[in-house]
Amino acid sequence: MWRRRAARLRQANSNERGATLVEAAIIYLLLFTTLFAIVEFGLAFKDWLSVSHAAREGARAGATFGNDPSADILVLDGVEDTLAPIGLSPGDEVKIFRANNPSPLESQTYTYAPNFDCSNSPPLTGCCDWSPCPEFGRASYTVPGWDPTTRDIVAPGTDRIGVEIDFTHNWVTGFFGTTLDVGSVTDFQLEPQTFEAP
Numbered sequence: 001m002w003r004r005r006a007a008r009l010r011q012a013n014s015n016e017r018g019a020t021l022v023e024a025a026i027i028y029l030l031l032f033t034t035l036f037a038i039v040e041f042g043l044a045f046k047d048w049l050s051v052s053h054a055a056r057e058g059a060r061a062g063a064t065f066g067n068d069p070s071a072d073i074l075v076l077d078g079v080e081d082t083l084a085p086i087g088l089s090p091g092d093e094v095k096i097f098r099a100n101n102p103s104p105l106e107s108q109t110y111t112y113a114p115n116f117d118c119s120n121s122p123p124l125t126g127c128c129d130w131s132p133c134p135e136f137g138r139a140s141y142t143v144p145g146w147d148p149t150t151r152d153i154v155a156p157g158t159d160r161i162g163v164e165i166d167f168t169h170n171w172v173t174g175f176f177g178t179t180l181d182v183g184s185v186t187d188f189q190l191e192p193q194t195f196e197a198p
Contacts, residue, residue: 047167051165054165054184059188062096062161062163062190063190066151069148070137071151073136075161088114092166092168093113093165095110095163095165096161098161099160108145110132113131115130153192155192155195158190160188162185163185164184165184166182166183168182
């Protein structure tokens, strides 16, 4: 009789250990999935904040440089510097446009993409960091659709410059796909450099 009871107790303990192992596996799976999701969405949110900040910095730079022929490259330099911690990748785009455009927007929007083929080129003679090249004075310079020299800097009716960034975030774990498109648009009024007489 005692032997039967001892055998039943041993079998019950063995069944409980198996159930505990299964429960622990399920809990750890849920715990690690939640942890990875928090990390993934935290990194995506950080990239979105960086892109939003870069769009503001670019628009602020464009508002400051006004009708300088090099305004677009200076805007792009500001965007690139701000995005340096997360880095630009192929497929990313920066659009510079006239935000108070009375005509169809496409005619005064210029889209730039980072050019990754410029690693060993000498400055001003080699290739440009952006395609098409907005760097005034370079042989490959292309006049943007909204030429910086035509921007209205006369107060009170100065133009508004807009910067839109389309950035590709790469997921780390791949649980939520491979990439996520992150974007931000900001516009600022150009700093007046001339004032109309009343």
